[in-house]
Amino acid sequence: MSEDSKSVLISGMENHDQTNVLRKHVEFFDRNNDGIIYPSETFEGFRAIGCGVLLSSFAAAFINMGLSGKTRPGKPFSLHFPIEVKDIQMAKHGSDSGVYDKEGRFVQSKFEEIFSKHALTQPHALTSEELKKFLKSNREPKDYAGWLASYSEWKILYILCKDKNGMLHKDTVRAVYDGSLFERLAKERAAKKQK
Numbered sequence: 001m002s003e004d005s006k007s008v009l010i011s012g013m014e015n016h017d018q019t020n021v022l023r024k025h026v027e028f029f030d031r032n033n034d035g036i037i038y039p040s041e042t043f044e045g046f047r048a049i050g051c052g053v054l055l056s057s058f059a060a061a062f063i064n065m066g067l068s069g070k071t072r073p074g075k076p077f078s079l080h081f082p083i084e085v086k087d088i089q090m091a092k093h094g095s096d097s098g099v100y101d102k103e104g105r106f107v108q109s110k111f112e113e114i115f116s117k118h119a120l121t122q123p124h125a126l127t128s129e130e131l132k133k134f135l136k137s138n139r140e141p142k143d144y145a146g147w148l149a150s151y152s153e154w155k156i157l158y159i160l161c162k163d164k165n166g167m168l169h170k171d172t173v174r175a176v177y178d179g180s181l182f183e184r185l186a187k188e189r190a191a192k193k194q195k
């Protein structure tokens with residue numbers, strides 16, 4: 001490709017990041033970095049960021065049973081419930097925010113929209129009521145599985161990361177999308193444990 005056509009292509013992308021950020025969201029849970037997340041790894045990842053045994057067990061069961069098949073099209077069902085990181089975008093559900101597009105890319109404008117539309121008390125954070133309204137506004141009719149998936153994702157995030165006034169901050173939400181939040185929580189937990 002000539003340099004000219006390359007620059008036309010790049011300017012046409014309008015800063016749209018082409019990487020599959022959703023992969024980064026889940027890579028933390030691929031504990032041995034082999035591209036596959038087994039239930040034991042989901043469990044271990046949840047424990048590492050400070051979740052209890054009960055929540056971590058439920059999360060591992062539901063996430064791996066729910067997403068395994070979706071990320072392995074054409075492959076036989078496996079009782080080990082592996083999730084393939086490379087095709088994680090196939091596990092997207094309905095009634096989400098649209099911040100990940102169908103290729104797992106991060107859509108900045110959709111991210112900004114969460115706060116411009118719903119953060120009415122403080123511009124860079126959501127109260128629990130605002131979060132509730134945001135989730136309701138994403139609901140597609142009768143998409144009960146999507147409602148439950150979205151509710152669980154956001155509720156766990158809120159419980160883990162709200163501040164002392166019950167606010168969920170924009171930078172926290174930003175960091176969950178690329179998974180950097182999980183690394184941070186794990187470091188904080190490890191530091192606490194050492195004390």
Ligand code: HEM
Binds near residue numbers: 026098099153
């Ligand atoms: C404590 C752990 C986790 C939290 C707090 C969390 C939270 C979230 C949040 C807030 C979203 C954004 C949803 C939206 O934009 O509406 C999301 C999306 C997603 N998460 Fe997680 N997540 C966690 C762990 C995992 C794990 C272990 C997996 C799978 C291995 C996973 C797979 C996904 C997928 C596939 C999406 C895309 C959903 C979509 O856009 O339709 N997450 N998660």
Ligand SMILES: [Ca+2]
Binds near residue numbers: 033
């Ligand atoms: Ca693995």
